[in-house]
Amino acid sequence: MSRMPLEERREALVAATLAVVERDGIGGATTRAIVTEAGMPLGALHYAFASVDHLLAAAIDAVTDQERIVAEAPLATGTGADLTEVLAAGVEGYVSLLVERPARELAYLELMLHASRQRLDDGPGAGGYERSYDVLAGLLETAAATAGCVWTAPPRALARHAVAMLDGITTTWLADHDTEAAMAGARFLASALAAHATGRPTEED
Amino acid sequence: MSRMPLEERREALVAATLAVVERDGIGGATTRAIVTEAGMPLGALHYAFASVDHLLAAAIDAVTDQERIVAEAPLATGTGADLTEVLAAGVEGYVSLLVERPARELAYLELMLHASRQRLDDGPGAGGYERSYDVLAGLLETAAATAGCVWTAPPRALARHAVAMLDGITTTWLADHDTEAAMAGARFLASALAAHATGRPTEED
DNA sequence: CCTCAACTTGGACGGACGACCAAAAACCTG
DNA sequence: CAGGTTTTTGGTCGTCCGTCCAAGTTGAGG
Numbered sequence: 511m512s513r514m515p516l517e518e519r520r521e522a523l524v525a526a527t528l529a530v531v532e533r534d535g536i537g538g539a540t541t542r543a544i545v546t547e548a549g550m551p552l553g554a555l556h557y558a559f560a561s562v563d564h565l566l567a568a569a570i571d572a573v574t575d576q577e578r579i580v581a582e583a584p585l586a587t588g589t590g591a592d593l594t595e596v597l598a599a600g601v602e603g604y605v606s607l608l609v610e611r612p613a614r615e616l617a618y619l620e621l622m623l624h625a626s627r628q629r630l631d632d633g634p635g636a637g638g639y640e641r642s643y644d645v646l647a648g649l650l651e652t653a654a655a656t657a658g659c660v661w662t663a664p665p666r667a668l669a670r671h672a673v674a675m676l677d678g679i680t681t682t683w684l685a686d687h688d689t690e691a692a693m694a695g696a697r698f699l700a701s702a703l704a705a706h707a708t709g710r711p712t713e714e715d
Numbered sequence: 716m717s718r719m720p721l722e723e724r725r726e727a728l729v730a731a732t733l734a735v736v737e738r739d740g741i742g743g744a745t746t747r748a749i750v751t752e753a754g755m756p757l758g759a760l761h762y763a764f765a766s767v768d769h770l771l772a773a774a775i776d777a778v779t780d781q782e783r784i785v786a787e788a789p790l791a792t793g794t795g796a797d798l799t800e801v802l803a804a805g806v807e808g809y810v811s812l813l814v815e816r817p818a819r820e821l822a823y824l825e826l827m828l829h830a831s832r833q834r835l836d837d838g839p840g841a842g843g844y845e846r847s848y849d850v851l852a853g854l855l856e857t858a859a860a861t862a863g864c865v866w867t868a869p870p871r872a873l874a875r876h877a878v879a880m881l882d883g884i885t886t887t888w889l890a891d892h893d894t895e896a897a898m899a900g901a902r903f904l905a906s907a908l909a910a911h912a913t914g915r916p917t918e919e920d
Numbered sequence: 921c922c923t924c925a926a927c928t929t930g931g932a933c934g935g936a937c938g939a940c941c942a943a944a945a946a947c948c949t950g
Numbered sequence: 951c952a953g954g955t956t957t958t959t960g961g962t963c964g965t966c967c968g969t970c971c972a973a974g975t976t977g978a979g980g
Binding site: 718745758760 | 966967968969970971976977
Binding site for chain 2: 537
């Protein structure tokens with residue numbers, strides 16, 4: 511293998527690990543499978559990481575650091591945009607992503623649970639979903655602005671609830687592949703969130 | 716080992732499997748760990764099941780068949796029971812269960828994801844959460860009756876959303892161990908559900 | 921008591937695993 | 951080019967895995 515900075519090699523191994531977990535599940539994430547995926551010789555893994563567990567941990571960090579919930583470009587700011595519809599469109603966008611590439615979401619959940627098990631008896635553990643909460647809180651603010659509404663509850667708290675429901679929509683869809691029901695769940699979440707915002711401010715004038 | 720009917724032996728192995736997964740995760744569910752947990756010799760497993768995968772599948776079926784969401788005894792039917800509070804109490808009861816025995820919920824999720832991965836490319840697969848939906852739908856009916864309300868959406872659909880949110884509350888709590896936030900999620904779910912019922916019928920007279 | 925089928929048991933086999941390491945190669949400094 | 955350090959490589963070790971199987975044990979029917 512060509513010479514390569516250590517950090518870059520680590521990132522390549524992390525990327526290969528994510529690909530392997532997406533394809534074969536966390537049980538298939540073995541040293542040999544990972545280095546094969548990365549096109550590296552066997553010894554490369556233990557030169558960059560102390561053990562596979564360390565690599566797994568780095569892969570989990572990479573997932574949590576990255577912005578899981580990719581925002582669909584906010585809907586065109588139609589003049590009379592309804593908050594519930596704006597939110598529903600966003601969540602339904604996530605469901606479309608899930609249906610299109612379920613193995614990716616499945617891999618994320620497997621990694622999350624793997625990390626959760628190690629933390630079972632320890633302290634709370636380094637913030638797991640924190641980044642998702644931040645991203646989603648930002649989206650909520652944007653959505654409210656688009657619809658001309660104001661949140662009556664802390665967006666950050668609402669974001670946590672939204673992340674939870676998104677996770678649940680994912681696990682249930684993975685179990686039964688019922689896309690229509692998942693979309694209904696998206697609308698349920700949207701209206702539940704909208705209940706914590708003022709209606710159109712114009713109604714209050 | 717004492718003589719034992721085949722079916723009873725299968726059930727004992729399934730129970731041992733669930734115990735092992737709860738303690739060591741799905742990765743620790745090996746033939747030897749399972750038979751040791753069950754107090755059986757090594758060969759017993761392959762006499763009762765064709766392979767460990769078949770045993771795993773049986774364990775998953777056992778989980779889905781059993782009523783995951785144990786209903787807290789419905790709140791005393793106070794005269795002026797508020798639907799949101801009745802629901803919140805129930806969901807908070809589940810959160811208490813989760814906090815008290817997180818490894819159990821973690822094991823269930825691991826098994827569910829394991830089954831989901833095998834079904835990724837197949838058809839929808841045998842109903843996974845169906846039983847949970849049924850149980851929860853029944854609880855919703857009971858809660859509405861207690862509070863003297865009527866659902867304005869199909870309880871079965873609401874049950875699915877509730878199961879999803881419960882799953883999400885579980886995964887997020889497992890990630891950050893934030894019990895207070897999980898309780899807030901419980902109340903969020905309760906009020907979101909209550910929004911799909913008529914207020915107290917007395918108000919509509 | 922004998923027979924036979926059902927059941928039980930633990931050893932054995934081939935394979936895959938994580939980890940380690942000695943040698944080879946590449947690179948940098950003088 | 952020579953010497954020394956870092957990086958790369960693939961072979962090897964001990965362990966554990968799932969599965970198989972050939973014996974051993976049990977208990978009911980004749």
